[in-house]
Amino acid sequence: MSILLNEPLLKFPIAVAPEPGVPLEVAPGVLWVRFQLPFRLNHVNVYLIDDGNGWAVLDAGIANDATRQVWEALVSGPLAGRPLTRLIVTHHHPDHIGLAGWLSERFGLKLLMSQTEYLEGQNIALNPGAMETGPYRQFYVEHGLDETTTKVVLKQGHGYLRMVTPLPPTFRRLVGGDRIKIGGRRFEVLSGGGHSPEQIMLYAPDDNFFLGADQVMAKITPNVSVWAVDPEGDPLGLYRRSLKELKAHIPNGTLVLPGHNLPFYGLHERADALEEHHVQRCDLILSACGAKPHSVAELVPVMFPRVLDPHQMSFAFSEVLAHVNYLLNEERLEWNEADGDGIRRLKLA
Known part of the structure; x- marks a missing residue:
């Protein structure tokens, strides 16, 4: 995820986030709790x-x-007397799904999520070392990442995938277009691709708020990446489609409760800014490849000029490839003839 600010266009009803682990009512009957993360993105928002x-x-x-x-303290403290009833997981990334298996077992909760995200989560929990095998290693090498960096990325960059507990063997499937009731409140289930294959979001039209997960956030762009298991995928195309669908379905005056950063008003303006951000990123790639052919690894510093640690490098590399695949599908880039070093490079179509 990269930083992208357009705060003058947004309104923040709560100026300061609550302390980690301290619930704050952010909408009638909705508590916001921040949990700390051991990464540069140092928190995730959970809602009750x-x-x-x-x-x-x-x-x-x-x-x-x-x-x-934190969960034990919440249940025995601020939530005492009112049990946890069910668990909805928006998508399979470890900062969102990591403790889903433990929570389900510890408190006897039914798990609700999309089928794609459930299966992705099962795959990570059952085989977190899969990313270190031959085909996935070759994915990085053929796109220009040197062997040393590849080893570091595979060993350390995907270490966070291990921060997941095994999921329960059964779940209730949520599908975009469903309607569910939580308490006496009606929610529309939305789904969107790009950041994750089938991320679930909840919209409460009668109460004017939208639980948007990681699809639209105030200060950062969700990571949109191509991974080795689907090397020719077009998640950026899916993400841009999702932004258009959200603007068409959800009124602009709706309160957005995101997976990271502060709640805000201004969904449409933020979606427009995210669209423009990705247009600019594509232009950077086109400009670089117009000057000379580039591999995906050579394009990483074009999009991310700062020094990256292994965790950041794995995401940066995969996000660059998402923009490359989008431009290939748009027939604005094409693969250059091999230079003899086995590395694939791109030029303007």
Whole structure:
């Protein structure tokens, strides 16, 4: 995720985030709790929704002892007397799904999520070392990442994939277009691709708020990446489609409750800014490839000029490839003839 500010266009009803682990009512019957993350993006937002005799949970936080301790403190403290009722997970990334298995078992919760995200989460939990195998290593090497950096990325850059507890063997499937009730409140289930294959979002039209997960956030762009398992995928095309669908479906005056950063008003302006951001990123790639052919690895500093650690490099590399694949599908880029070093490079179409 990269920083992208357009705060003058947005309105923030709460100027300062709550302290980690301290619930704050952000909408009637909705509690916002921040959990800390051990990364540059140092927090994730979890929401508790009034579910009659208890609280429905939206997202679980990452699987580490600190997050477990916060959950235990919440249940025995601020939420005492009202149990957790069910767990909705927006998508399979470890900061959102990490403790879903533990929460489900510890508190007897039914898990609700999309089928694609459930299967992705199962794949990570069952085989977190899969990313280190031959075909995936070759994915990085053929796009120009040197062997040393590739090893570091595979060993350390995907280390966060291990911060997930095994998911329960059964779940309830959520599909975009569904309607569900939580307490006495009606929610429309939306789904969108790009950041994750089938991310779930919840819209409460009668109460004018939108639980948008990581699809639209105030200060950062969601990571939109191509991964080795789907090397020719076009997640950026899916993401741009999702932004258009959200603008068409959700009124601009709706309160957005995101997976990271502060709640805000200004969904349409933010979606427009995200669109423009990706147009600018594509222009950077086209300009570089117009000067000379570039590999994906050579394009990383074009889009991300700062020094990157292995965790950041794995995401940066995959996000550059997302823009490359989008431009290939748009027939604005094409693969150059091999230079003899086995590395694939791009030129203008």
